[in-house]
Amino acid sequence: MxxxxxxxxxxxxxxxxxxxxxxxxxLQEEQSLEGHWKFSIGDNEQWKNPDYDDSHWQHIRVPDSWESQGYSDYNGFAWYRKTIRLDIVPSEDLILIIGSIDDADEVYINGRFVGRTGGLPPHTKTAYNQERRYLIPQSYWQKGSNLIAIRVYDLYNNGGIMGGPVTLNSNLSNKIxxxxxxxxxxxxxxxxxxxxxxxxxxxxxxxxxxxxxxxxxxxxxxxxxxxxxxxxxxxxxxxxxxxxxxxxxxxxxxxxxxxxxxxxxxxxxxxxxxxxxxxxxxxxxxxxxxxxxxxxxxxxxxxxxxxxxxxxxxxxxxxxxxxxxxxxxxxxxxxxxxxxxxxxxxxxxxxxxxxx
Missing domain, CATH: 2.60.120.260 (Galactose-binding domain-like)
Structure with missing residues (x-):
């Protein structure tokens, strides 16, 4: 800091x-989300839901461009999914930090919309150099498995969750x-x-x-x-x-x-x-x-x-x-x-x- x-x-x-x-x-980091995520190019509203079967999806490193991981020259929509486990329901809202995404994104927790950065079609607008900070209400979490789904749109050149940190955080200022x-x-x-x-x-x-x-x-x-x-x-x-x-x-x-x-x-x-x-x-x-x-x-x-x-x-x-x-x-x-x-x-x- x-x-x-x-x-x-x-x-x-x-x-x-x-x-x-x-x-x-x-902020205090509660969990690092960097590493392997499930990944698929394309776009389907069902992919935000925790009961969707993504067992056939590929794995991809986060953070890194998808071009460097076998999806060269691909521009358009793609989805990232990661399931994390919580032993208890958080007692407060949490903050998802993502260093950078190229170009625009939407974030969902357990199928519920959290936020959007940049513009998706038909009103595309890049936010490739903007850090994401999404406040996730405490009520969105549940004990056990929780799904984080990120819908990404890339306009051109590199695409994906490009930069870290990618972390889940609590806000210590709330404690005072x-x-x-x-x-x-x-x-x-x-x-x-x-x-x-x-x-x-x-x-x-x-x-x-x-x-x-x-x-x-x-x-x-x-x-x-x-x-x-x-x-x-x-x-x-x-x-x-x-x-x-x-x-x-x-x-x-x-x-x-x-x-x-x-x-x-x-x-x-x-x-x-x-x-x-x-x-x-x-x-x-x-x-x-x-x-x-x-x-x-x-x-x-x-x-x-x-x-x-x-x-x-x-x-x-x-x-x-x-x-x-x-x-x-x-x-x-x-x-x-x-x-x-x-x-x-x-x-x-x-x-x-x-x-x-």
């Missing part, structure tokens, strides 16, 4: 604590969230008048998994404004604590409200973006971890609280795409800051802190 720079700034009474160019997911808010949120595209108000009726909105790009949840070509909303209660043990809301990384811009009170945001205009800049002063809102102080006056300790996030995507991917997403006390956040700034032995520090 490469250590990154943590920055702070205060804007209009709201404290924004941001990581610039930080990998905000503190006092309240984990990842999972199902309400979602709507386009402007929604009054959506920042806590009593706004979002019952007809769609649902979306957070964190994840919205293109993987049914809006593959949408650029523009979208809204996220999440309602929840504050645990009694957090009463009278200074609380920080983490909204993960957002592509590209956001304005965030807590019970109707604006608590932060990152945008390319005005002072809100003053510390969301990378090398040479380039604006990098999509690489900034949102962390906003929640005013105590805005918190409802005796009922429902609602977060509303207005996101503007200016092109390509969009959405609240990477965690952590949840609430930490100020004390927890300081520990989180210390952990991610350690290099190269911050995992040792993390586990020492967890066990003490």
């Amino acid at each position: 490469i250590a990154k720079t943590l920055r702070y700034f205060t804007v209009i009474g709201a404290l924004l604590l941001s990581f610039a160019n930080v990998n905000s997911q503190v 969230l006092n309240l984990n808010l990842a999972g199902n949120w309400k979602f709507a595209v386009h402007n929604q008048a009054g959506a920042h108000e806590p009593n706004y009726d979002d019952s007809n909105w769609s649902s979306i998994e957070v964190p994840a790009y919205w293109k993987s949840a049914g809006w593959p070509d949408y650029d523009g404004v979208a809204w996220y909303r999440k309602s929840f209660t504050i645990p009694h043990e957090l009463r009278d604590k200074e609380l920080i809301l983490l909204v993960g990384k957002i592509d590209d811009e956001d304005k965030t409200w807590f019970n109707g009170t604006r608590i932060g945001g990152v945008s390319p205009s005005g002072s809100r973006s003053s510390l969301a800049r990378g090398l040479m002063g380039s604006y990098q809102s999509h690489r900034t971890l949102r962390a906003y102080k929640i005013p105590d006056s805005a918190i409802n300790y005796n009922g429902t609280n609602t977060i509303a996030v207005r996101v503007v995507d200016t092109g390509l991917d969009g959405g609240i795409y990477e965690g952590p997403v949840g609430i930490m006390t100020k004390e927890q956040y300081k520990k989180f800051e210390e952990i991610v700034r350690k290099e190269p032995n911050y995992f040792d520090v993390f586990w020492e802190w967890l066990n003490n």
